[in-house]
Amino acid sequence: MPAKGGAKIPDVAIVGGGLIGLSIAWQCAQRGLVVSVFDDPRERGASEVAAGMLAPVTEVQYGEEPLLRLNIASAKRYPSFIGELEAHTGVDVRYRRCGTLMVARDSDDNAELAEVFAFQQTLGLEVERLRSRQARELEPGLAPSIRGAILAPNDHQVDPREMLAALRMACVSARVTLTDERVTRIELDDDRVTGVETVSGIAPANKVVLAGGAASGRIEGLPPEVLPPVRPVKGQLLHLAATGMFGVGDRNIRGLEVYVVSRTNGRIIVGATVEEMGWDTTVTAGAVHELLRRAYEILPGITELRFVRSLAALRPGTPDNAPLLGDSSIEGLIMATGHYRNGVLLAPITGDRIAELVATGAAEGLEAFSPDRFVKGAVA
Amino acid sequence: MPAKGGAKIPDVAIVGGGLIGLSIAWQCAQRGLVVSVFDDPRERGASEVAAGMLAPVTEVQYGEEPLLRLNIASAKRYPSFIGELEAHTGVDVRYRRCGTLMVARDSDDNAELAEVFAFQQTLGLEVERLRSRQARELEPGLAPSIRGAILAPNDHQVDPREMLAALRMACVSARVTLTDERVTRIELDDDRVTGVETVSGIAPANKVVLAGGAASGRIEGLPPEVLPPVRPVKGQLLHLAATGMFGVGDRNIRGLEVYVVSRTNGRIIVGATVEEMGWDTTVTAGAVHELLRRAYEILPGITELRFVRSLAALRPGTPDNAPLLGDSSIEGLIMATGHYRNGVLLAPITGDRIAELVATGAAEGLEAFSPDRFVKGAVA
DSSP states (O other): OOOGGGOOOOSEEEEOOSHHHHHHHHHHHHTTOOEEEEOOTTSOOHHHHOOOEEOTTTTOOTTOHHHHHHHHHHHHHHHHHHHHHHHHHOOOOOOBOOOEEEEESSHHHHHHHHHHHHHHHHTTOOOEEEEHHHHHHHOTTSOTTOOEEEEETTOEEOOHHHHHHHHHHHHHHTTOEEEOSOOOEEEEETTEEEEEEETTEEEEOSEEEEOOGGGGGGOBSSOTTTSOOOEEEEEEEEEEEOBTTBOOOSSEEEOSSOEEEEOTTSEEEEEOOOBOOTTOOOOBHHHHHHHHHHHHHHOGGGGGSEEEEEEEEEEEEOTTSOOEEEEOSSBTEEEEEOOGGGHHHHHHHHHHHHHHHHHHSOOTTOGGGOGGGGSTTOOO | OOOGGGOOOOSEEEEOOSHHHHHHHHHHHHTTOOEEEEOOTTSOOHHHHOOOEEOTTTTOOTTOHHHHHHHHHHHHHHHHHHHHHHHHHOOOOOOBOOOEEEEESSHHHHHHHHHHHHHHHHTTOOOEEEEHHHHHHHOTTSOTTOOEEEEETTOEEOOHHHHHHHHHHHHHHTTOEEEOSOOOEEEEETTEEEEEEETTEEEEOSEEEEOOGGGGGGOBSSOTTTSOOOEEEEEEEEEEEOBTTBOOOSSEEEOSSOEEEEOTTSEEEEEOOOBOOTTOOOOBHHHHHHHHHHHHHHOGGGGGSEEEEEEEEEEEEOTTSOOEEEEOSSBTEEEEEOOGGGHHHHHHHHHHHHHHHHHHSOOTTOGGGOGGGGSTTOOO
């Protein structure tokens, strides 16, 4: 079916204009492809709420080594990705190589940090174990009760909202078509994708990338065995602001239950809850209370900060906490979703590898993240 | 000096368009006076932030019996005042005769409640002492750990923002001139008031009522001994909202350190800090944390409520916590300020009595609140 007005059918339609969708779109356009992105800007996705901590080392989990390798590869790609993005747009996305300090509130926490540290060492990660006094020398705002810490010098931060704005600009410059409409359905013809449907009608495309975050799991048009097993996982966080009297430290600071990210513009993010609440995005008094309590335990001066607002968004969770990246069993339909808590961190490598897959039909290093891995009878 | 365009010089200019200033203005206009009110609507005063608890009985303090009598007189005036206001404007100001339940978190609190209850009884106030189970039968949302309570059936609530809106409408209907400019100076000619100065120039008036809340203490133009000893006392509070799962009880509920006011529109107010911070109105993370913690101790279900926002404003504090009501030593200059934590409650009686004073030169029952009582050598 020819497109209206004889315009060329896009090589690829991307469902979702968050950090993942836009990174893929931009990288596809850089490879000479004709790209359309669809998203409703009124729907606030996880990218707009995320704190932007880039912390593969301090977030490492037992049993998730393939994800760790992908996270680290993306963290290494960050400087060049941001460099290109800033060169194309002039936007300062507040990428800061600040490092992260993971602290123990009490001796129980410190015992847990010792285990985490041992695991990080077996993985060959760059970490340093600090005593309480060493940690407080680095970050004088830490509570005197802190028992110990791990310094991860390569866990950094970025401002996801600025990065979104920059990616939108970069996409427009690269002639990506951005359509401010949500995709309601993916159009198939037998086992082949043919385009996407929005409120304005059907937009044909040769390939489709599903990068819709939490909403990916309820997109219409796909057979049940192809629909990605992505569920919404609610996260709430707080925005505080430095006042004349007090600023929080230079590094990302995290306890076992909370993290505090200080941006260069004086904004301080306290995050984040992890809640299985379906599609609910209510900002609750209980979450505000808990986040402030936990932050106060490690950084007591937080009480002097200005309270700006609280926010909530839905992460795209998956059964094994790893994303779905690669071809689906529908010809031309590629998955790039389920990034759970790692969406900001994984945007550069997802952009690179999925664009490569769209352009060439192949991409390296995505085997462990095959969308088929959850299908019954599939070989892991 | 004739006013511009030959318009009549107002009988009275009122400095401040909060609940106090507008109540006076409306009552003056009802008595046939020509009235001007001056306020900058961009400056958010205490009236716009107040929770609107009308609680003379549960807020009673030792040594403040004259203030208690004035508070009770104003509480008794409330139904007719609101009735007239709603009849004139059609605005529902959410006046609710809900009663207030004062609860003890633990046995220390309960010992304190016993003393408060004994004091309330010596004053002849209508109060009822409740056991924990009785309190929880009335308000099932109370924490099981509550040790006891006092029910004050005549401590009610109103929505101060709706009341402000209604008073503005009532004033406009009654031909009060509302000028959206802050008074920068009170104009005197020897020992007589002649008008007020705003950014637009001097507005002459035969009498001036200073009803500027916390800002009354730094108005220009007055000799030091006349300037009211009013200081800003910061209060922070939270707006929460009922969700499908949970609403807080029907009554005002207060502990010794926090109160929770549920409006009929589902809004729930948690207040309030009392802070001596000068002119600072920063909303702090520490206050949000403390208010939520204290509310949670008596109403644990509060965690399920939606967090809407936090606010701060400045109450007009005075050396003895009582307002300054009546003639000053400057002819034609009347004080109606320093209402501290009782501004919403005292608006009706302040409106009545100060309007009477403006119209007739005399008013009953204000002796204890004479503005001169703080002047050195004055007889109490």
